Amino acid sequence: MNNPLYQHPGFYLATAAFLLAAGVYGILRRRTLIGMLISGELIFSAASLNLMAFNRFKAPDPAVGQIFVLFIMGLAAAEVAIALSIIIAVYRNYRTVKTHELSELNG
């Protein structure tokens, strides 16, 4: 076997597609803010994995994609911090994080 499994970019790309699909399904189906946030993290991971696969197999300079994914991780951490603080503020004011009951606009 001159070309083992982990040298095929298709497997990485298919996994990234699966993560993206799972994240989209979660965002459509979850009815709490934290569940939607977790699905969003799955989509972030899908994007990172896609970038890393192309970085490994197609890019002339493999450092670029790694740096880009590092920046994605930093931005995802910042986004999670902000989103969770917003969720906690919403919970303090409404006593719920269910998206069905957060239908009031004139807070």
Added chain:
Amino acid sequence: MKFPAAELIASAFFIICLLTTGVGALIAVFTTRIIRSVCGLAITCFGLAGLYYFLTSPFLALMEILIYVGAVCVTIVFAVMLSEPDEPPREESRGTVVVWAGVALLASGAIFFGLWQLSLTAGWNQPVQRVSQGTVQDLGVSLLTTYSMPFEVISLALLVAILGAIAIARTGRTKP
């Protein structure tokens, strides 16, 4: 001397990483209790770290575990402790639930099928010529020369995000 059946063992680990990622994503999406969903996200991140290792970037594999499992999942667990985020029982009728679940499954299934077809059938020919190897040393040099500006900007963004998080989460406390 080469270890016997080294490629076979590596392929088995690769398949384990793929399965870990997929099963973790399924757990994160389909469970009712949010705390199990967070655990699914953590499992996905472990699998992703293995995949990054196979993509010849062990530094990013460590960062994935450190940032996602160590920071993001723990922060989400804190938020789970401070609120009651479990999925409520459905109020709609059974038919509506099935219809909307079908629509969501159809949308995500279409996305997955399209990308899967594209990624498995497109001929990814062999890579172009490399100008660097992508080692940790290359990463550090690039971060301090070519990408020093985004590096500083992202540190500023993190600072602003932390300050904003404190400011937003603090305001509710003073209210009666």
